[in-house]
Amino acid sequence: MTVQDQPAPFSAPEATPPLLPRTLMQxxxxxxxxxxxxxxxxxxxxxxxxxxxxxxxxxxxxxxxxxxxxxxxxxxxxxxxxxxxxxxxxxxxxxxxxxxxxxxxxxxxxxxxxxxxxxxxxxxxxxxxxxxxxxGERVGAIAMTEPGAGSDLQGIKTRAEDKGDHYLLSGSKIFITNGYLADLVIVVARTGNTGKGSRDLSLLLVETNSEGFSKGKPLKKMGMKGQDTCELFFSDVRVPKENLLGQEGQGFRMLMQELPWERLIIAIEAQAAAEAVFDLTRQYVKERQAFGQAVMDFQVTRHKLAELQTEISLGRTYVDECTRAMLGGKLTPQAASAAKYWVSEMCSRVMDACVQLHGGYGYMWEYPVARAFVDNRAHRIYGGTNEIMKELISRAL
Missing domain, CATH: 1.10.540.10 (Acyl-CoA dehydrogenase/oxidase, N-terminal domain)
Known part of the structure; x- marks a missing residue:
C-alpha cells in the first residue's frame, strides 16, 4: 500500500456525548x-x-x-x-x-x-x-475449536502422542482467527489418557512451517469477510518437548484462567461497535429527508434513539467497571461472562435497530451499518456461546 494508491481516510461522525462522564482512561x-x-x-x-x-x-x-x-x-x-x-x-x-x-x-x-x-x-x-x-514479523493464533468440539473444550480430539523428546501432533482445528497468516499457533491437544477430560489437555507452541502442518483457504464467512479465519490440519507434526507451554495436563486450567479477559475483550469490542453504529445512525437520520422533514424529526425515531443510547450507556458503565476490576486483579469469571453475554446481545439489538432506521440503504453492503450488522453477530458465538455464558453465570448462584 503506497501513498499514491491510498484511498481517502475514513471519516467517522461526531461521537454522541455520553450520558455519564467516563473516568477510566488517563x-x-x-x-x-x-x-x-x-x-x-x-x-x-x-x-x-x-x-x-x-x-x-x-x-x-x-x-x-x-x-x-x-x-x-x-x-x-x-x-x-x-x-x-x-x-x-x-x-x-x-x-x-x-x-x-x-x-x-x-x-x-x-x-x-x-x-x-x-x-x-x-x-x-x-x-x-x-x-x-x-x-509483526511473527503472527500468532490459538487453536481451540474443532469440527466436533466448539464451546465444549473437553471434547477436543486433536492428540499429541509422547515420543520421548517430542510429541507427534495429529488432528484438525476450525474457525481459527489469524490461522492463514499465522507463524506460531498455540494448539490445545490431548496428551493424556486418564479419561478425566480436562486433566488430559495440554498447550503446545507449534510453528506453522513444521512438516505435516497445513492450512485451509480462508473460510467464507457471513460477516468479518476480511478477517483471516481458516482450518488447520496436523498430520504427525513433530513438536519438540521444549515447546510444551506450562505443564503437561494443565492446559484446561490455563485456558480457564485466561478466558475471563478474552470474554471481556469481546464485550469491549461489541461495546465500541454499538457506539460507532449509533453515531453513524444518528448522523444519518439527521440528514435523511422523508415526508418533507428529517427522519430525526419524527417522534418514533427520537424515542428509538433514546432507547438505544440508554442501553449503550448501561453497557459502557458495566464494561468500564469490569475493566477496572480486571486491572485490579478482581475480575471474576462470572462478571466477564455477564459482560460478554449482555453487551454482545445489546450490540445485536442496536445493529438491528440501526439497519431499520437506515431503511433500504441499511440493507446495502456499501453502507457501514450493513457490514456491521453481520460482522458483530459473531460476538454472541465465539469465546463461548452466550448460552454457555448463562450456564457459567448460573453456577455461582
Missing part, C-alpha cells in the same frame, strides 16, 4: 489513542473492500502495526512489548471498533496469544517468540 492513554486513531483511519478502514476480497489483511499491515508500537502493548519491554497496562489494549479495541474494522486480528495476537506465552512460557520461549510478535 492522559497517556488518550495520547496513545491519537496514534491509534490515525492508523485505523488511514491505513485500515480505507482498505475494507480489499481485505474482503482477499479474505485477510496483508502481511505488511502487521509489520506497520509493529513499527508503530501497536502490537503487544501490555507485554513487558524486555520481551519487545510496550510495557503498558491493558488500558492501552482497550484503546486499540475501541479505535478499531470506531471505524468498524473487523478484518484485523491484532487483539487475538497481542492480548490472547502473547499473554499465554508471558504467563506460562519458559524464559527461552518468551525470548524466542514475543519479540517477533511485537514487530
Amino acid at each position: 492522559p497517556e492513554h488518550e495520547a496513545f489513542r491519537r496514534t491509534v486513531r490515525r492508523f485505523f483511519e488511514t491505513e485500515v478502514a480505507p482498505y475494507t473492500e480489499q481485505f474482503e476480497r482477499d479474505g485477510h489483511i496483508p502481511r505488511q499491515l502487521w509489520n506497520r502495526a509493529g513499527e508503530l508500537g501497536l502490537l503487544l502493548t501490555a507485554i513487558p519491554e524486555e520481551y519487545g512489548g510496550m510495557g503498558g497496562d491493558r488500558l492501552f489494549s482497550t484503546v486499540l479495541m475501541e479505535e478499531q471498533g470506531r471505524v468498524l474494522a473487523s478484518a484485523t486480528g491484532f487483539m487475538l495476537h497481542s492480548d490472547i496469544v502473547a499473554p499465554y506465552i508471558l504467563h506460562y512460557g519458559t524464559e527461552e520461549q518468551k525470548r524466542r517468540y514475543l519479540p517477533g510478535m511485537a514487530t
Whole structure:
C-alpha cells in the first residue's frame, strides 16, 4: 500500500456525548489513542473492500502495526512489548471498533496469544517468540475449536502422542482467527489418557512451517469477510518437548484462567461497535429527508434513539467497571461472562435497530451499518456461546 494508491481516510461522525462522564482512561492513554486513531483511519478502514476480497489483511499491515508500537502493548519491554497496562489494549479495541474494522486480528495476537506465552512460557520461549510478535514479523493464533468440539473444550480430539523428546501432533482445528497468516499457533491437544477430560489437555507452541502442518483457504464467512479465519490440519507434526507451554495436563486450567479477559475483550469490542453504529445512525437520520422533514424529526425515531443510547450507556458503565476490576486483579469469571453475554446481545439489538432506521440503504453492503450488522453477530458465538455464558453465570448462584 503506497501513498499514491491510498484511498481517502475514513471519516467517522461526531461521537454522541455520553450520558455519564467516563473516568477510566488517563492522559497517556488518550495520547496513545491519537496514534491509534490515525492508523485505523488511514491505513485500515480505507482498505475494507480489499481485505474482503482477499479474505485477510496483508502481511505488511502487521509489520506497520509493529513499527508503530501497536502490537503487544501490555507485554513487558524486555520481551519487545510496550510495557503498558491493558488500558492501552482497550484503546486499540475501541479505535478499531470506531471505524468498524473487523478484518484485523491484532487483539487475538497481542492480548490472547502473547499473554499465554508471558504467563506460562519458559524464559527461552518468551525470548524466542514475543519479540517477533511485537514487530509483526511473527503472527500468532490459538487453536481451540474443532469440527466436533466448539464451546465444549473437553471434547477436543486433536492428540499429541509422547515420543520421548517430542510429541507427534495429529488432528484438525476450525474457525481459527489469524490461522492463514499465522507463524506460531498455540494448539490445545490431548496428551493424556486418564479419561478425566480436562486433566488430559495440554498447550503446545507449534510453528506453522513444521512438516505435516497445513492450512485451509480462508473460510467464507457471513460477516468479518476480511478477517483471516481458516482450518488447520496436523498430520504427525513433530513438536519438540521444549515447546510444551506450562505443564503437561494443565492446559484446561490455563485456558480457564485466561478466558475471563478474552470474554471481556469481546464485550469491549461489541461495546465500541454499538457506539460507532449509533453515531453513524444518528448522523444519518439527521440528514435523511422523508415526508418533507428529517427522519430525526419524527417522534418514533427520537424515542428509538433514546432507547438505544440508554442501553449503550448501561453497557459502557458495566464494561468500564469490569475493566477496572480486571486491572485490579478482581475480575471474576462470572462478571466477564455477564459482560460478554449482555453487551454482545445489546450490540445485536442496536445493529438491528440501526439497519431499520437506515431503511433500504441499511440493507446495502456499501453502507457501514450493513457490514456491521453481520460482522458483530459473531460476538454472541465465539469465546463461548452466550448460552454457555448463562450456564457459567448460573453456577455461582
